[in-house]
């Protein structure tokens with residue numbers, strides 16, 4: 001008889017439970033089964049506390065970026081400068097509006113966008129509409145350097161903090177830089193609302209406009225009056241209930257994520273599989289949203305990935321740099337080799353806050369056994 005396949009261990013599944021269920025029931029019973037209501041308002045307030053900025057909860061991180069591109073008037077003929085080592089959604093909304101992306105490599109020591117290469121890109125790009133810098137795997141970019149550079153060039157800076165919710169840059173919360181930032185609460189993120197995101201800014205007017213655009217840009221009169229066409233992007237009250245419960249357990253999620261990362265670091269430190277943690281600068285305290293390790297070679301990385309796959313454990317290479325994506329063929333890139341090297345040698349390991357000791361032992365056995 002064929003051996004029974006063990007239960008699959010996923011890369012970063014949601015960690016939800018009784019608290020989420022109770023708040024969803026509360027939202028349901030309130031009658032606000034709609035993209036407005038007390039839970040959305042409460043989630044906005046909780047996000048503002050967490051991020052140190054004004055906040056508007058929306059349907060996804062991608063929607064949040066789209067709202068910011070609308071705010072900045074990004075359209076055909078605009079150029080946006082972005083990190084290359086990130087998810088496609090960092091530039092997706094700008095590109096959908098007809099903008100041309102220019103990509104910037106990672107810094108080999110910090111993993112996030114290279115400041116000297118960004119400086120070169122800014123010097124050589126004619127009136128870029130925006131710089132979108134992406135935080136990575138739970139850690140923040142160099143916000144001070146980004147702000148200084150963008151201010152000097154008079155280019156708005158947007159932080160794609162989809163992956164860094166709960167992290168800090170020096171003593172600042174993730175995303176507290178530039179004109180605005182976005183968070184993501186997708187099912188795989190550190191805080192989930194199943195799908196969701198937020199627009200964040202120190203500018204209350206900007207967030208108010210994003211909230212207005214996310215609700216069909218309706219004028220404040222009793223009939224439907226529109227001076228602009230908006231979007232239907234506001235978060236559902238039911239999903240905001242999940243978000244409120246997740247924020248209650250964020251400290252525990254962070255403890256668990258960091259413990260999982262330390263477990264892998266110990267495992268690789270003591271074993272014959274010599275992988276090193278993905279770079280992380282001293283200026284940021286990572287959440288270790290995903291535990292990412294760099295192997296000495298692509299062959300060794302692939303061998304480990306194959307062993308995990310055989311054990312029914314999900315893992316994934318580091319982001320494929322955007323300048324290598326077929327959809328962005330021909331786009332300008334500054335540098336690129338560092339991100340390409342991370343893509344070749346990097347592996348994201350299971351990092352779900354709900355991983356048990358037994359799960360971790362099974363993963364360790366697959367890696368080094």
Ligand SMILES: Cc1ncc(COP(=O)(O)O)c(C=O)c1O
Nearest residue numbers: 060061062087089090162184186
């Ligand atoms: C860096 C980055 N930007 C944007 C997004 C898009 O967020 P969402 O999936 O909530 O639309 C994600 C994740 O999915 C991401 O990792």
